[in-house]
Amino acid sequence: MSEPSPNWERDVLEKLALSAVQEQRRSRHWSILFKTLGFLYLFIVLFMVAGWFRSDGVSLPKAHTALVDLQGVIAADQASADSVIGSLQSAFEDGKTKGVILRINSPGGSPVQAGQIHDEIKRLRALHPRIPLYAVVDDICASGGYYVAVGADKIFVDKASIVGSIGVLMDGFGFTGTMQKLGVERRLLTAGENKGFLDPFSPLDPKQQAYAGQMLEEIHGQFIAVVREGRGKRLKETPEMFSGLVWSGEKSIQLGLADALGSVESVARDVIKAEDIVDYTQQEGLVERLAGRLGATMAKGWSPFAQAGVKLR
Template identity: 45%
Template sequence: MGLRSWIKRTMGQTGPVVPVVRLHGVIAADQRPGRLNIEAVAPLLKRAFAVKSAPAVAIIINSPGGSAVQSRLISKRIRDLADENKKPVLVFVEDAAASGGYFIATAGDEIIADPSSIVGSIGVIFASFGFVETLKKVGVDRRVHTAGRNKSTLDPFLPEKPEDVERIKQMESEIHQVFIDWVKLRRGGRLKASDDQLFTGEFWSGVKGLELGLVDGLGDLHEVLRSRFGDKVELLPIAPKRGLLAFPRLGLAAFTGDIAATIEDRSIWARLGL
């Protein structure tokens, strides 16, 4: 807390303090800038919920999705801390809370979206490439030896096998059901459409999301918090701490890896037209 804030609070000139955690980026397990995962997010959540006097914790979501596992872990951590500290969680959607981003958003007691934001995309996707014809054209013979008949499932350099596709679809269905069950648990009777409409992987604007019951209101962080807690409400941004040992990544492998990750992230955002 700065000197000015301390003086204001001492003189009773301030309102309640609301911690704000911003979750921006693609959800993935690897530790890179712009990625969301439980390892990076958990310390921020812990600090936010540690503000005992706060009437609520605000979480800003801006994510097109990503890892199903990391999405569930982050969402569960939010709920565990909210229940433990008996604090309501207000989630604010900026550009997008889609797929895994929406999974995290449903951890909130309320979801407030911008009218033009993108919400939903309650589905699971698996994507890869096939290079079989490319190998033939360049005259390359690839040799693969495995122990376990399914070890080469969906190898991009081998012809696609129907049994591999069936196994992938079964796994996707199971993960999709986890997503559906969580949304139903968190949103309950607030959902206003059938499963056939809500859980197809389709995404909508914030306006349509309100109509479908995927969000609870339209607005933005500042106007909502002022209306709830008064004009003197203070926002306390909870940002990652920059350690002295946080050196930049060096070397060709790190450089090419960062480029590949950036391209992958852009492709995920692009699916939403963002």
């Protein structure tokens, strides 16, 4: 066994001192890194507050066209009024927005959700009279989608777009014949003679059917009034215009249901005169989507009207 070096104590102390110095250097490097990240975060926040960046970190041009998408069925758990309205408000409130394009690709949906979006469009146009809003149709702008579109200053379509379907429907199923064949008895207890309104497992009541038809006519009348108000003298009414039929984009221009052919890019470039397009469409997170669907499911479970499905579609 070899004897320890006479200077082993000094060697140990030197190693300990060197280790302490290295540890201090590592701590200093981490400190510098975290401080740098902190200053960078603060820098970005200040720029966002100053309006140089959008909330998603995208740099905004001095003047731009704001884009808001309305895609799919208009419903509380899909293309909801809350998300579309929030997107439109953000677009109009940005001081660099020169014009707003609402891009629509929707077969329709809830008359309530569509009406709320339409009313907010009118409010925002009155509040910001210098900022025009144009609807641009992709594949389809029918029923509730068209209800929203008529609130715009102008409607642009593709020649092959599907436009119209100015009508209201209430759909559902009747299972009484099937139940009889299977020997199933329906036991429905209600307080109020019409509480089981249009129950799919009970025979259709003529009085309730007449009442439903009257209600649909009322909502249809509201739809027609909105179209006439929005399109004004541009509308060339025909006997079939409010029958629920649809037309091609080219034909819809001839009928005054739309104004001209155009895409998002052409409207931004040639009409608004601001080629830079910034998308303001709100993207709902997983929690919001689940909450919206849960609410819609609960509403369907409690309401016979929701089960029957009153739609601008």
